[in-house]
Structures are given as structure tokens and as C-alpha cells.
Amino acid sequence: MAQLRGYCAITGILIRERRAFFMRVWALRLAAVGAILSASIALFSLPPAGVETLAILMVGAWLLVYWFLRQEAQHQAQLENRVKTLAAENEVQTLDFARLRRRFISFAEGLPIPILIGDQDANLRFVNHTAYEWFGYRPLTGKSIIALTFCYDLYVLYLHAVQRRYQLTSEIVLSYPRERHVVASIWYLGDDGNTPLFAVALLDKSELVRLEQVRRDFVANVSHEFRTPLASIRSLAETLLHDGAMPPETRERFLQLIVQETERLARIADDLLVLSRAESLPPEKEPVDLAPIIRSVVQQVQGEAKEREVTIECELQEPLRLLASRDQMVQVLLNLLTNAIRYNKQGGHVWVRAAMRDGFVVVEVQDTGIGIPSSEIPRIFERFYRVDKTRSRDTGGTGLGLSIVKHIVESHGGRVEVESEYRVGSTFRVWLPVEESG
Template identity: 45%
Template sequence: MSLLKEFLSQVGEGYLLIDKEGRVVFGNDFLIRRGLLKRDFEGKPYYECVNNLTVVSCLAEALSEKSDKLCNFDHEEREYSLYAFVGSDLTVVRFSDITDLRRYERSRREFVANVSHELKTPIAVLKSLLETLYEEEDREEKKAFLEKVLKRVEDMRRLVEDLLILTKLESGEERIKREDINLKMLIDEIFELFESQALETKIDLKNSVEEGFKIKGDWDKLFLLFKNLVDNAIKYNKEGGKVEVKAYKKDGVAVVEVNDTGIGIPKDHLPFIFERFYRVDPSRSREMGGTGLGLSIVKHIALSHGGKVEVESEEGKGSTFRVYLPLE
């Protein structure tokens, strides 16, 4: 027992035990040292001896809903993450200091943002120089060669653009507008972009969104979200296939579905496809100019709107991406 006590007083994390009446049974030294818990906590209700309002309201929610809860909060210039494991007799709350982790994440984000930003200008210059060369060249062989170079430069430009968008979204600094959006119009505009590509591969684009279906959000961001989903639905389709966008209301939110009759996604890959740079078949994606950032952008835009995205897929049959967005 003394070994356990020793461990709990030395460990670099906070532990708080609350009984089913909401009284504190135990709190380790970490919590007292960090000013999160009053010294004379024993037997007192948690809301009287925990020194942070966010923590109190997070615990109140966990205890009243009787479900585990994760919250992040600031206290005396440090950032913490709290996890409450709610049991029938005892609730165990673990506090971790995530200040250094956050600092590291921030510096990684800033690094990516800076590098991308610095690459943006030279790539734009390179592209316009190559375009001039291409226009002026009349020997077919050289023209074909320049076309290939230009395609690679365009891939680079897209990668840098996607990285910049993603780092902005991840930092949470990006302002999300709340405009009334006519969803059918938005999808029509996106389909227009892909008209010739769809024609080439004989893919039928069907906009089944009801006339007048409105959602609340940021037009440019949602345009990017659905552009990425439609792009994938066409890219990973089969000749003569179909892409259909539908929308309906469910439990007070809008559900927008992008369905395709394409190659589908193998089950063991499904949990990872929203991760940065993840591709099921890297060689196929690379050939199509894909870098694997599209779906992480989709996920972050949905989250920044207070929504989420889900996927359902059957290999060889097709996929459905379901985006939940606010109606109001």
C-alpha cells in the first residue's frame, strides 16, 4: 500500500477519485502542487475543492450522464487534458499536462505552414515560365515533354496549397462563416468543374439534392469539402459508373451523402483513410496526382462546422461518404 501511495505522490500525472455521491475520496500530490485541488479535499463535494471551472463542469456532465468524458482546459498557464472514467461506485479522473505536446504540435504546424508558404511563390513563377515556354514551342516532341513537366509542377502547386489549407484548419485559427447555403447550387457548381472529366470516363453525375435544401456554413470551405469527395468518387470509379449526391434531415442536422459505384475501399484500410497522406493504393493515387490530403481536409472542414464525416464502403461495389452539417 505504501508503495502505491509513494507512486501516486511522485507520478507526473494527476489522479482524482470521486464516489457516487460526488465526494472526493482521493487526490494525489500532483493536483495539489499544480493548484488544481484544495489541500483539505477529503469527503468534500468535488465542486467545492476543485479549483477550475472547466474541470468542475466537465465532471458534472460526466457524473450526470454517467459516461466517460474527455476535456481539455487551461490552468495557470499550463494546458491539461482530463479523462474521467465513470464507474458505478467510483469515478477515476486522470489529468495529464499537455503543454509540451501542444507546443510541439504548434511548432510542427508553423514549420509546415512556413515551408509551404515559402514554396508557393517559386512554384507559381516556375509554372508561369513553363507555360510561356509551352505556348512558344512548336516542336511536338518538346511540347509533349513540357506538358509532362507542367503536370508535375501543377501537382506540386496543389500539394503546397492543400498543406496550407490543412495547417490553417488544424490550428483552429481559420474563421468559419455561417451563411445560408443552397446545397443543390453548391453541388451543381462542383459538378460543372468535373464535367469534362466525367464525360471522358463515362461517369454519370447525378445531383439528387432537393431544390431549396438549405444548410448553414462557409460556402468556400464546403465547396472544397464536396469538391474533394466528388473528385474521389470520380477518380476511384469505374468506366460507365455513377456518382450521386443526396441530402436529407436527421435528428435536427443535415446529412449529405456522396455515393459512388467505384472500386470501393477494403475494410482494413477504412479506419485510416482520413489520415494525412494515407492512400490505399499509392501508385494509383500518384498517377492521378493525388497526395492523400483530400480526406483530411474533408474531415477538418466537417469538424470546423461542428459536424463529422463517415464512410461506408464495399470493395468492388462502391462507397458512400456521409457528411453531417448544421441546418441552422
């Protein structure tokens, strides 16, 4: 637009020069005519010698007028060429500007982050597709940025960028339509006519914030999980050390408690290593039949089930072939079955079912145990999270089993579903894709 205004100004100057040119041409023509008339009148009143002199002067005047007319004609041609050149340049610049505008819009529409463009009053001129996906589809052109984001902090940051005319970046929290932690960057884009424009880019860092919170919780939980048995071991060891008159049976009981706490620490360490491998390393897949693996794991936990008077029943379709890590499948089944046994009631039942369904091997572990309150279900896959913390420690649980199950299944491209009714029982359903196994 600035280029167009400049072109219009120059064109106005050229028009004024052209008008002046025509005035000078006509002035010369009138002067020439006047000179010829004056010379003609004088021609009849002069002596012969004067006539010759006058004739020479008339010829000189005609030549001078002709020279001026040629100069003015050349000047006119130059002016016309300049006008044509400016018109052509303006047309090219207009086309280039339109092309750049289309490219920018196409570029902004393809970005996976919201891009907004507004004027100095924070009224929107452009909103890309991702921004509409974030904030909802509705007419917004010409409306305030608050009408889109409902975020006063972003509005204030925008006005500061308008006042200072340089890029501002800040972390803010958007609450509409859901909470997002974003990095907002606002910078001066250029002028559209007499209107300065400013661009806004929003980078979602909600997942980073969530992961940081998970990391802090994990460190705190690990510290707590290790601190409790270590404190118990230290207390027992100090008692043994300072009480030389302790009865042998009490000493033996204390030593057994130390062994139990040490085993608990070992289980936590082992589960942490398993979870770390499941999260960081891809599974080493091989063709396996899951049916005999399930039978083997059921046989492995039968001893604990009998101790707790829990009956296990299997309903398996055979074969159940897929590509999977054999060791990790054993870990998934062991965690699900031991939970179903340890959190069951005396005389309870556990059903293990597996079948092919819609391109998946579906494994179900159902129990008649204590169940899970509906409010707790979204958190049961978190590390160290326990619904019943006292019972979990009494049964030897580390609070990592379901987290291990979730990460292993997801690393195989599957998913885990949970159905539970408090004090009635739970069903864990694992879906494992088989399309890769051929």
C-alpha cells in the same frame, strides 16, 4: 490529530496538578487543625504572658493558612479556566480540521484530473471521482495503488516519494484500461495521526503526444511529397541541359512532364493552404442554399466524368438552407465528387443525394468505385494518406482532399461518415447542422 494529542497531554498535566493541589489543601487543613489542637493544650499550661504570645501566634498561623488557601483556590480557578479554554480551542480546531477535510475532498472531487491519497505503504485512503472514471468503479479503500492503476512504474515512483519526503514528477505510460501518456506528480501531504499521507495527481498528455506524432508525420510526409516531384523536375531539367542533340519530340515530352510535376507541386501547396485555413480560422458563415451549389459543382466536374465514362445522378431536396461558408462548401463537394469519379471504374456511377434530416442537411456521395478496405477506413482522413498510392498520384491526387473535407465539416459543427466495401464502392455522408440558420 496532532493538535488533539497535544490537548490530551496538557489535560493530563492539568489533572495531575489538580490532584497535587488537593493534596496540598488537605495537608494545610490538617496542619492547621494540628496547630489549633496543640495550642489549645498549651493554653492551659502556660502562664498569662505566654498565653498572649501563643494567641498571637495562633492568629498568625490562621492568617497564614487562610492566605495559602486563597492562593490555592486562585490556582485551582486558573487551572479550571485553562482546561475550559483548551477544551474550547480543541473543539474549534476539531471543527476547523473537519471543515478543511470536507473542503479538500470537495475540491479534489471537482478536479478534472485523478487525485489519489495513500499511506506510506501505498495503500489508498482516498480516490476522487475522476480517478474512478479513468480506472473503473470498484472498492479500493485500503488496497494498494497497483490495484487501481495496474502500473508498476507509478508504484515505484510513489515509494521513492515516500522515502524522500519531497515531490517527485515523472512521465509514465498507463496501459489500463487504455493507453495514456501521463505526467504523474507525488508529494507529501501531511500526517493523519501517526500515518504520513501522500497525494498523487495524474495529468493526461496523450493528446499532446498524439499531436506531436501527427506533426512529425506531417513534416515527413510534406518533405516526401515535395521531394518526389522536385527530384523528377531536376532529373528532366538536367537531361535537357546536357543533351543538346535531343530530338524535338523528346524535348517536348520532357517539358510536358516538368509542367505536370510543377502543377502537382502547386496543387499540394494550394491544398496545404486550404487545410491550414480550415484548421486555424473559423468559417465565415452566411445564409446559403446548398442545392444550387451542389448542382453547380456537379456541372463543374461533368467534363472529367465524361472522360472517364462515369455517370452522375442527383437527387436533391429543395431548398437546403443553412449557415455555412459558400467557398468551403464548394471545396467539400469538389473533393468528394472528384474522388468518386477518379477512383471509379469505367462506366461507373456516382449518386449525389441531399435532404433535410433531424435538423441537419445530409449530403451523400455514393460511387461504384474501387472501395476501401475496412482496415484502412480509420486512416483515410489523415493528411497524405492514400489507400492506393500509385493510382492516387496517377489521378493527380495530393492525399489531402479528405482531410480538408473533415476539417471543414467539423468547423461547421458537422461530421463525416464513411461506408465502404472493397472493390464494390463507397458512400461518404456529410451532416451539417442547420439550427443556426433560423
